[in-house]
Amino acid sequence: MNKNKYGRRGFLKGGAALVGGLAAGGIPTASGQEAGTRLIHDAGIRPLGEVSRFERKIVRRGFGGNIANALTPHQDLHGIITPSELHFIVNHENGATPDIDPRQHRLLIHGMVDRPVELTMDDIKLLPSVSRICFIECNGNSGSQFDKDAVTVQDIHGRSSCAEWTGVPLSLLLKEVGVKPGAEWLIGVAADPGRHGHSFPMSKAMDDAIVAYAQNGQALRIENGYPLRLVLPGWSGRINVKWLDRIKVVDEPYMNRQESFAYMEQAPLGMGAYAFAGAKAFGFHHESFTKSVITYPSGGQRLAKPGMYQISGLAWSGGGAIRKVEVTADDGRSWKEAELQAPVLSRAFTRFTLGWKWDGGEAILKSRSTDERGNVQPTPEQVGGTPNPTSPEQVAVWGADTSATCRNLLGDDLCSRLPVRAQRSIIQSWRVNRDGNVTNPMPAMANKLAAFLVNDTHEH
Amino acid sequence: MRWLGLLVITLMAASEGFAQLPTFNLGRTPSADEIRAQDITVGPSGKELPPGRGTAKEGAAIFEKRCAHCHGVNGAAEGQFPSLSGAKARVVNYPFATTIWDFINSAMPRKVPDIGTREGTLTAAEVYSLTAFVLYRNNIVKEMDVLDATSLPKVKMPKRDPHLDKVAPR
Numbered sequence: 001m002n003k004n005k006y007g008r009r010g011f012l013k014g015g016a017a018l019v020g021g022l023a024a025g026g027i028p029t030a031s032g033q034e035a036g037t038r039l040i041h042d043a044g045i046r047p048l049g050e051v052s053r054f055e056r057k058i059v060r061r062g063f064g065g066n067i068a069n070a071l072t073p074h075q076d077l078h079g080i081i082t083p084s085e086l087h088f089i090v091n092h093e094n095g096a097t098p099d100i101d102p103r104q105h106r107l108l109i110h111g112m113v114d115r116p117v118e119l120t121m122d123d124i125k126l127l128p129s130v131s132r133i134c135f136i137e138c139n140g141n142s143g144s145q146f147d148k149d150a151v152t153v154q155d156i157h158g159r160s161s162c163a164e165w166t167g168v169p170l171s172l173l174l175k176e177v178g179v180k181p182g183a184e185w186l187i188g189v190a191a192d193p194g195r196h197g198h199s200f201p202m203s204k205a206m207d208d209a210i211v212a213y214a215q216n217g218q219a220l221r222i223e224n225g226y227p228l229r230l231v232l233p234g235w236s237g238r239i240n241v242k243w244l245d246r247i248k249v250v251d252e253p254y255m256n257r258q259e260s261f262a263y264m265e266q267a268p269l270g271m272g273a274y275a276f277a278g279a280k281a282f283g284f285h286h287e288s289f290t291k292s293v294i295t296y297p298s299g300g301q302r303l304a305k306p307g308m309y310q311i312s313g314l315a316w317s318g319g320g321a322i323r324k325v326e327v328t329a330d331d332g333r334s335w336k337e338a339e340l341q342a343p344v345l346s347r348a349f350t351r352f353t354l355g356w357k358w359d360g361g362e363a364i365l366k367s368r369s370t371d372e373r374g375n376v377q378p379t380p381e382q383v384g385g386t387p388n389p390t391s392p393e394q395v396a397v398w399g400a401d402t403s404a405t406c407r408n409l410l411g412d413d414l415c416s417r418l419p420v421r422a423q424r425s426i427i428q429s430w431r432v433n434r435d436g437n438v439t440n441p442m443p444a445m446a447n448k449l450a451a452f453l454v455n456d457t458h459e460h
Numbered sequence: 461m462r463w464l465g466l467l468v469i470t471l472m473a474a475s476e477g478f479a480q481l482p483t484f485n486l487g488r489t490p491s492a493d494e495i496r497a498q499d500i501t502v503g504p505s506g507k508e509l510p511p512g513r514g515t516a517k518e519g520a521a522i523f524e525k526r527c528a529h530c531h532g533v534n535g536a537a538e539g540q541f542p543s544l545s546g547a548k549a550r551v552v553n554y555p556f557a558t559t560i561w562d563f564i565n566s567a568m569p570r571k572v573p574d575i576g577t578r579e580g581t582l583t584a585a586e587v588y589s590l591t592a593f594v595l596y597r598n599n600i601v602k603e604m605d606v607l608d609a610t611s612l613p614k615v616k617m618p619k620r621d622p623h624l625d626k627v628a629p630r
Contacts (some may be wrong), residue, residue, distance in 0.1 A: 254503035
């Protein structure tokens with residue numbers, strides 16, 4: 001039908017300059033690509049799919065100078081799956097990434113179990129598998145919202161990605177090794193130089209944790225933990241231990257280094273979870289709070305002219321599925337419910353869209369998510385103070401931790417007074433300026449929120 | 461004789477069945493020694509701590525040789541590596557001293573091929589001494605205090621929340 005589309009004549013018609021251009025080396029555009037449609041003549045099979053020369057600028061980038069961090073370019077992506085090569089990475093190894101030979105790799109499960117076992121990758125792949133779409137988010141994600149150098153969604157919210165993970169349910173492995181009475185906690189340990197390890201409670205392990213070897217249908221990417229990692233849907237990235245080579249079953253949280261020096265900012269009582277460390281209670285603030293962000297139009301993008309636009313964005317929650325996303329284009333004076341694109345999955349990215357007519361004037365765009373627990377994404381003012389579990393206003397805004405984990409461990413009374421983590425899920429604003437440029441207006445609020453920022457102990 | 465052989469075979473089969481995931485017959489049972497060699501994770505109770513002992517005084521010399529070029533003289537680094545003493549030190553905020561032991565033991569000194577440092581090369585006594593030294597530089601133990609498997613878990617870290625025992629008794 002389109003026989004001539006890419007034939008000689010097609011080229012002549014579609015891009016007169018190009019026919020000569022191909023032979024003579026093309027016409028470079030400002031960005032260095034050759035302009036115009038062309039035909040690739042392949043000699044043989046193309047072993048890997050190729051990114052179009054017009055899309056090669058869509059890559060991971062660092063923010064804040066840490067070479068070990070690479071952030072997802074959400075402003076240029078669609079749907080809910082983050083392509084594996086664009087999945088974020090945050091490491092504490094200053095770039096030292098283990099490049100593991102899967103034939104030598106072993107997973108040791110030991111500690112308070114009846115039958116310690118060492119499994120090869122082949123062993124693991126012979127077990128019944130599950131696949132599940134879920135996001136993984138670094139604790140530090142969105143922390144640069146008030147940083148004057150933070151311009152794009154990628155800069156601010158790029159430490160969160162969503163993939164389909166395939167592997168063995170951890171609950172299956174634990175049933176096989178036989179967990180001893182009193183074993184309430186586990187530690188996942190990585191085969192990286194820092195021997196990164198992290199505790200997590202048995203309830204999470206038995207609920208939905210996966211020992212994963214595949215990401216979006218392929219083996220894990222090296223930086224995402226090849227050949228084996230933990231996936232704890234909805235729980236902070238650091239607990240989703242990459243390059244997993246050991247699971248130790250224990251009686252109490254082990255206070256590994258990263259549980260000890262940072263990441264405690266959402267916990268109550270100032271020094272945070274220290275209050276509970278060493279005892280049983282540790283699981284209740286590892287869940288990502290509900291969050292959403294508009295990815296189009298967003299910081300760094302430009303609207304060419306007034307007219308109709310489809311606002312698009314992502315919403316997620318460590319506490320379950322997204323129930324609702326509301327969008328405002330007038331700085332919060334009026335909110336409209338956005339459409340949620342199927343599928344709407346628990347602990348996964350959910351894509352939302354809403355048609356909007358830009359009249360050419362200045363506009364402040366925001367989105368606000370609500371999850372299935374009824375938690376609502378907070379405003380900067382709502383979380384702009386020092387966390388204080390005895391403040392009824394703060395708990396009212398942040399919501400209390402009503403998870404079974406918390407109630408079982410600490411009892412109803414204490415859990416009803418523990419604010420769940422909300423500080424890093426502050427509603428993101430984007431300013432659409434008269435010239436169409438979209439900017440991040442939040443650094444200007446930083447002074448007002450000084451207390452919050454000073455209190456921030458997170459390290460990247 | 462014959463039945464004895466049979467018994468041996470049956471026993472072997474039983475222990476072999478035991479040596480694997482029971483439902484799927486996969487994997488291998490590691491020996492206690494193999495597990496011990498890999499299990500370098502030490503928790504707040506300190507029950508995994510190996511024999512050995514050390515003081516800050518002994519640690520000072522080791523620190524100078526193997527740690528100071530990254531963490532600075534006496535741990536007072538200013539640059540890209542974490543400071544281990546003074547106002548900026550994070551280690552004082554750890555609620556348990558066992559964490560310092562655990563991290564030095566499993567991850568320090570960070571590998572520098574040029575000068576031959578490499579994580580996992582310290583002896584238990586060296587790790588006790590270095591932990592004592594770091595704690596001493598932060599005024600948490602005295603220079604001659606002996607740290608070992610019994611005394612280390614008892615070190616009271618300054619930022620361990622006073623509410624700890626009330627909320628979650630150990």
